[in-house]
Amino acid sequence: MDELNPSPPVSEDPEHWYCTNMVGVPVGLIGSTAFNRCLRRITIHGTRETHPGLFRLLAACEYPATASEVFEHYMELEFGLAPGAHEPTQARYPTSYLDLLRGWGVESDCPKAAVLKGWVESRFGLVPTFHKQRLGLFPSSAWATYLQEKTDVRFHNNCIFQQFDLLYEYCQWSIRRFKTPGPRFVRLWRGTNDVEQQLVEGDARQRLCTVRLNNLVSFSDSKERAEEFGDWVLETEVPTVKLLFFPGLLQRQVLGYEGEFLVIGGNYKVRAYHGWF
Structure with a gap:
């Protein structure tokens, strides 16, 4: 030590x-x-x-x-x-x-x-x-x-x-x-304002990096929709075994907007986008 x-x-x-x-x-x-x-x-x-x-x-x-x-x-x-x-x-x-x-x-x-x-x-x-x-x-x-x-x-x-x-x-x-939305992976996007605090490896400004996400997080199946929730947008492939909820799973409307996925968190390799580059 x-x-x-x-x-x-x-x-x-x-x-x-x-x-x-x-x-x-x-x-x-x-x-x-x-x-x-x-x-x-x-x-x-x-x-x-x-x-x-x-x-x-x-x-x-x-x-x-x-x-x-x-x-x-x-x-x-x-x-x-x-x-x-x-x-x-x-x-x-x-x-x-x-x-x-x-x-x-x-x-x-x-x-x-x-x-x-x-x-x-x-x-x-x-x-x-x-x-x-x-x-x-x-x-x-x-x-x-x-x-x-x-x-x-x-x-x-x-x-x-x-x-x-x-x-x-x-x-x-x-x-x-x-076999929906998978069967193994689904490409999703997440908007955020504090990507620097989530970094584990790499540089978000170089696009590819690893971030530590909260243990449960929301993702969107639309990059455009994700942009509404932060200056940064993180794109990743989520393994379907880490899905708790996806659109269409239930007949009732339970989440705030269409296209919202609930994902078990941890470390993810992501492609980061910022509004000005």
Whole structure:
């Protein structure tokens, strides 16, 4: 260790918090650019085994729209999400994956979005790098805010992580069954204003570089649309195993605009574009 620039204790560096996860791939690998090219399929342990009936029903679906109806109906029954399913005397409505997705669509730094980032952290072992502000080393006021919001009891009253486990597994099933938007990679774009803070390797002004993205991020399937969200636009090929949501996966409108993908983050090799070159 360099005596002039000592490395922080492991407990202070969130990137070293996890060595295991629920997908059976080392955390360091799943967050790497090497994983993005290895074409390895992953699954959240125990999810399909716990819900075999859902995947038997899906196996009989010939079209994406039919599969979406089956999945959404199953979620309503399994988690009591159907309109009128709750008791009038309940103080709180059951938390729904749809509500949290809509919350993300409005603001990716809101408490509902923190729960989603917490789900990625729990299942994939990837800690967030940003929530309202850069998180950096632990402890800090930024980390305190994130930890408080990701555990907000308002959103943990209905097995919310298990709901997103099923959404992820359904997403991956749909990609393999219908070959959309994949089957292996999808080219996407992301607008940003702080590319310099995300750099891991290279120079954005030289086009090709490696960036560290938040553990859950939004991408667009349109470069022009991505330009609306930042001075820089990052173009990359996202492996479909890192998709949690893509347009058309569900019949209901849940995100803020058409063409939005929810992507598991980590390091990505990107081609960077700036408005003035």
